[in-house]
Amino acid sequence: MANVSSSNGLEKYPKLRFPGFEEPYRALCLGNIATSVNRTDPESMANIMMLSAGKGFIMQSDKYSRDNAGQSLKKYILLKKGELAYNHGASKAKQYGCCYELLEDEARIPYVYHCFKIDEKEFTPYVALELNNPxxxxxxKRLVSSSARMDGLLNISFDDYMSVRLTLPSYFEQMKIADFLxxxxxxxxxxxALVESLKKYKRGTFDAVFSQKIRLIPKPQQREWRSYKLSDFASRITRKNGVQSDIPLTISAQYGLIDQRDFFSKTVASADxxxxxxxxxxxxxxxxSTSSDYPFGSVKRLELYPMGAVSTLYLCFTVNNDIILSDLIKWYFESSKWHRTVQEICAEGARNHGLLNVPTNGFFNTIHMLPSDPVEQMAIARYLELIQYKYDVALQELDMLMFLKNGFLQQLFI
Incomplete structure (x- = not known):
């Protein structure tokens, strides 16, 4: 792949280009190569699908646990393989909507989408990639006349969308780029898929270890586990920050306690x-705060910085290593074995601001079944650390691949 830049300041080229391609790019409007698709078929039995930012076409029942088209189903567009749809609904992942090519034979999709097919002289997968490029x-953004309507759809009409400008290479270069991406x-x-598999394996293994279905020391050396109050091995921390740390911490499911400025790209903490x-x-x-991965909130240990400041909405504590190893507690709170004991003290569920009603005294009086033998504590901590390491490596590789793809999207397109 060769580096290519503008030769004379008039013709535009991408920063990266495959060797052997030298034809100039063509600038045109989408409407010059696209034809509207409005076909309907009330008798069709094709799958009912919808567009998801980042995933493309998905079954509507996967999103809503059922098909929710109702009486409007007869107005749904019947899209055929190789045709495209633009969902002009704003989302976190795609602020200005998303456009994808249908890879299934056919599908019934919401009539509010802008549906079209591409002229045979162009390579549809490439056009789809360019239309979905950041x-x-x-x-x-320039086409949005008055931000989002009440129904969440951007004010981008079909004709508006057909006016977006594309910069296209030759058909064969389009094929080369699309196949590569x-x-x-x-x-x-x-x-x-590997990350998801390891995530499930990790969760199952953590729960199996802390429910004693898996024991990591020989049976003759095994001791009975005993129940502890959290306050038996943990002491609450209420020391005030003063001016000692300028790092505002927040909890990330992946990275634990991290600097808010890295997580949010800004500080959401109070200036003081x-x-x-x-x-x-x-x-x-x-x-x-609850989340899909942490339905009863999350407990994380500070590891990335010598110190940091956290909101007083957090319950903070230190662990007495002479009773229970901190390295064990770190993994214990990644399992679900402590959820029930917290659930028992959440009398009224979540409050309006999203925090569980977990009283401070109640939390430190929760009961936890843990090994009392330091040898078994250490064995568990080391074993679970290895499992976490495998998951982290797989996740880092996924992040690297996503970074690589985003880089190519920036450099292979004008």
């Missing part, structure tokens, strides 16, 4: 953090 957002996509999907709790490396914070 670079297209600049044009779409689709190869990366297939590799990404394989890696994503003097009243925040000061956390030292190796100490814990419990965030009572």
């Amino acid at each position: 670079k297209m957002d600049k044009q779409l 689709n190869t990366i996509d297939r590799r990404i999907e394989l890696q994503r 953090m003097s009243n925040y709790y000061l956390l030292h490396k190796g100490e814990y914070a419990y965030n009572r």
